[in-house]
Amino acid sequence: MAITAARYRRPRCADTADTLRPNGPGDLRELRTVFHRVLKAGLANLPEEGFDEESLDVDRPGSPEEDIVPLEFDDPRAVDFRNYLRTWFRKAPWSSIHKHEMHAWLYWSIFNTRFPGIDKVSHVERTALHEVVGLIEHRSGSKSLTAPTPTNAIIRWRLQNEWRAQVRTYKDLEYVIRVPPKWDPASRVRPVVFMHGLGLGLTQYYHFIRHMFRVLPDHPILIPLHRTGYYAQPLEWLVFSCLATQDSPAMITRSCFVDPVTFCSWEGDLCYNFIYRPCENGFHLIVKYFVGTELGVANFLQRHFDWTSNSLWFEEIPKARDPQKTLFILGGKDAIVDAHRVKRYLTSHGIRKGLRFDPNGHHGEALLSSSPFHHEIVRWMQEN
Template identity: 50%
Template sequence: METKGKTPVGDLAEHLLPTRRRDLSFYVVLFVAVIPLWSIVPLSWAFVIYTLRSGTVWTLSWPGRAVFATALAEAFFSVHHYNLARFIAGPHSLPPNKLAELQGAFTRVLRAGLANLPEDGFDEEMLDVERPGSPAEDIITLQYDDPRAVDFRNTLRTWFGKVPWSAVHKHEMYTWLYWSIYNASYTSFEALPPVHQKALQEVCQLIERRSGTTIPEGSNPTVKPLLLTLDPVSVVWRPLVWYLAVEISNFFVRRRLVRDWNVKFGTYHGLDYVLRIPPGWNHITGPRPLVFMHGLGLGITQYQRFLTTLLRTAPNHPILVPLQPHVSQQIFHPRYLRPLGRRDMAGTLAGLLDKLGWAKWEDKEESDREREKGEGDRDQVPMGVTMISHSNGSFVHAWMLKAYPSMVTRSCFIDPVTFCGWEGDLCYNFIYRRCTTASLIDIGGMELVIKYFVGTELGVANFLQRHFDWNANSLWYEEIPNPRDPKKTKFFLGGRDDIANAKRVRRYLTSHGIRKGLWYDPNGRHGQAMLSGSPGQKEFFNWLLQDNRKS
């Protein structure tokens, strides 16, 4: 690779990743949880085949017959699971994005970090600029050793498996760019239509200017770009008993919520939800409604304690929890492999909020005309909702802020994965990073739990690897209403998050002037701010209950 000078020793973009090792907790999780669960399927097949071939099936006692029936059910289910895995292994079904929209997104990515913004943030009370660091910087040609260029190279190489930046050649860069822009496979530059060739060349030239380097021609076969929606789907089988346990657990959690907290379960245009409206609540004078978007895992079973605490702590607030079966391991749900896209999800949720009378779903042009005419009394219309999102739920949160920002008057992001998604850490950590043996850096049991019990589950893999739109899922500072008002916007980050790069997210937010609205725990893990009795959860409820209804 051509560079402006010799590669400096401190060039982070040229450093090899430190090797990693498995600690004791990794092996505890592996032998106590992962292997026993994984082995159910092959053991079931072995028992069924042995019993049938030996003829002992006809001499089994009733306990033996029960075991045989269970093993047979597991064998049949594994065939069904295999067929579903083959189904999602096919091409993605994402609609093509508009080229102009993607070009704008790439421009934002390239401009991010160009402004000379202090990483420790601004003084919010003294800052006169409404949006410091907005994407208004010119994409200039940086020197190779410019810290902004080094940081950009070190970040972008994540999409190439974190290989040294000098190992990335133009063929691999074009392969990644073509996927990023067109969500399609790249073969050769000559085989592309002229308009596609021009688009790739322009973006690649901007990357070279931003990185302070010249990307060499040719190919480096040892480098494999991460093509999330095109790469093979990473799925590990689950036994039928696992999914039945999830269903049974959700059934009893539902009954408990209905019995103890008088919630209702409903469906609106294909969107399942949990709803609690306190008796006598008024949409004009009552407390602002709360909407909670949960993350990946086991749905309401996983979030039962948090939901119970939320219902108990905010008894006068209406609460809505949209359910997402495609990331909750509900394999028997009709929408398990058919998640709502960003437009459908945002539009359906907006319609539900409007139907409940919590927020007014208006056409933007119509709203502008009414404001110009001075029509409408603010006290006579719904005040919007407080939206709370955790982890993967921040994607839906972002979709709502992009499409219907007036409906969300307060926002709380807990372990958000929607910020800095263009940097690749989320996809790399959650999908591509291997739990391999080595030395120096420990691989803990929690990483294995996340990888096996969540990341490689069929529905989760389908959503992340066949329905992931990096542009739609990326939320920018400029798209957040009132981002520096700590009463209206709150962020919770954990410095030891194994999924998102919380340090990068913190840097991005603070450089744009967000300080009082940011809760950062240097030792916090993913989800720790939601644990009962934790400092993060106490801070969350303090913020939640400080809402001034008329603010």
């Protein structure tokens, strides 16, 4: 996690999707017929050995003759369908596959291109997606595809209505921003950018965000949100943070790193702990199944992760040895990164006064109000 006082611009990156020229989409009417046949497969009550050719005088018996009607959730046909459909989503739990992920997969399979978002597709494409998703809900015996994330939805509402923040989108990057009405860009009051880590979304960081809004009423606050969809790069915030620090250090006036995952990534601890380590306790299970195997996260980390772009080096941090400009917070019992080795890396480069190390601290614990470092972070942010 990184809290940075800065004026950010989005780094210009090559988009491989713009250079590739895949085959165009097929005929929509034909694809619609195919999807109907696919969804009908397995609906008919036929013996596994097949039908009796002598007694059944039908040229094409079986599922294509069935109607796609809503099934009960525990219907064996629905259970079988859900279980095998998960294969397209890296066998993620069915409860984690919602409408956005389903839209992205269907858009790719129908139109052979990346899903730009339901509000950005044509009326014809949107109609096709809604129709197929409705049929999938019937076939799977589940309405979970339409279920939003209630807690995050409530938090977004509270940020907008109680704190006058706005939720906006720039290209594929969603973010929360609060700009005080009387703020002047020419003033010495600099914007604060809060880069949160992977986890359970706004729910996990809401108390700290609310605290920032309260104690920094005159500062604009920007919170990039990583998307958790199949098509997006959910760690774009991390690449964004590192590239902005590397390419435009003059734009950053102060930086606070809380349990940062950007240091010592070449040593393999982060990769092993986050993806491959056998689960030994409840926290490990949460990290693995609710974060590490989330569709977009798994797709990015295991297929498209660029460790050089996601690594931050000491010499790339502006005024790293100045405790007034840079603060590092580490916990000795961090289950994600090897905090002891990160500490050694930082101290070997002369960082002393700006380093806080809690031997009993866990990952992200410093942002909790119960942590002794929580109030220190807030006080440090309030300093000019």
